[in-house]
Amino acid sequence: MNFKKCLKNTFIFFSFIFLFFFKQISAYEIFIYRPYKDKKPLSKEKKIFIHGEFFGQLQLPSTFPSYNDLSGEEDRWNYGFRNIVFLTDKTSLLAQLVTHDDGHRRTKFDWHFSLRQYFSDNLVLIIGHDSNHDSDYQSSYYTNRNYVGLGLPIENNQFYIEPFTWFFHHTNQRGHIDFSGNKLRQEYGLRIGTWLTEKISLNFQIFAQTEKIFSLGQSFLLDFIVRVKMFKEFELSFGLGLLEDIGESSLGNHNKFHKFTWGLAVPF
Numbered sequence: 571m572n573f574k575k576c577l578k579n580t581f582i583f584f585s586f587i588f589l590f591f592f593k594q595i596s597a598y599e600i601f602i603y604r605p606y607k608d609k610k611p612l613s614k615e616k617k618i619f620i621h622g623e624f625f626g627q628l629q630l631p632s633t634f635p636s637y638n639d640l641s642g643e644e645d646r647w648n649y650g651f652r653n654i655v656f657l658t659d660k661t662s663l664l665a666q667l668v669t670h671d672d673g674h675r676r677t678k679f680d681w682h683f684s685l686r687q688y689f690s691d692n693l694v695l696i697i698g699h700d701s702n703h704d705s706d707y708q709s710s711y712y713t714n715r716n717y718v719g720l721g722l723p724i725e726n727n728q729f730y731i732e733p734f735t736w737f738f739h740h741t742n743q744r745g746h747i748d749f750s751g752n753k754l755r756q757e758y759g760l761r762i763g764t765w766l767t768e769k770i771s772l773n774f775q776i777f778a779q780t781e782k783i784f785s786l787g788q789s790f791l792l793d794f795i796v797r798v799k800m801f802k803e804f805e806l807s808f809g810l811g812l813l814e815d816i817g818e819s820s821l822g823n824h825n826k827f828h829k830f831t832w833g834l835a836v837p838f
Contacts, residue, residue: 603763622653715741
């Protein structure tokens, strides 16, 4: 068994350990554009092939708080992994773990899972689960939510765009950054990814959260990431993120947080 195969098998093992023992640990998918020409679906290969990456990020400067109740020092470091398993040519399973660190201790764990079923090249059903928990349970808040939605992807070898929306059920996440609103009912947004050159990719996503279906929303989140491929299995990244209330909350708050990210990723 070569080193690469051993690493993948170890990764699979620990992924399933996380799945079964960290079920109660707000998460959202970090969108990175990456075409997968050699998908190797489970239905054909009869074995699991995982595509994904390990990543680490320094957030500096950052005003994002460490804990869910908006307390603590600024969120400083993110570490985690993201992987995709192609079950068939039209069905994929995505899993992502992001850990947060304030520079002194691990503060939060964010999980994201989604199942994507393509009905056509430009229509995909999305069924997902997000959960988040402070690692030392300092905060009284944690988000846990399930959703079902649709995406309208348009892509080729160089470009990807996907307007999307999903609707929540069995969720305890509330509107506004301070969680003072009613339970969230919908998120909708846009993802864009493109290769600027053979080694530089640009990735962008923005989405809004709303307590009422098909309404303007209570807050929005934006991510902009540039990736530079240094060689086949090592990439540098930099970007920015913004989380902001669209209007004033019932507690009289209009929260706004921003961050600049500097990091690396190891795709596999």
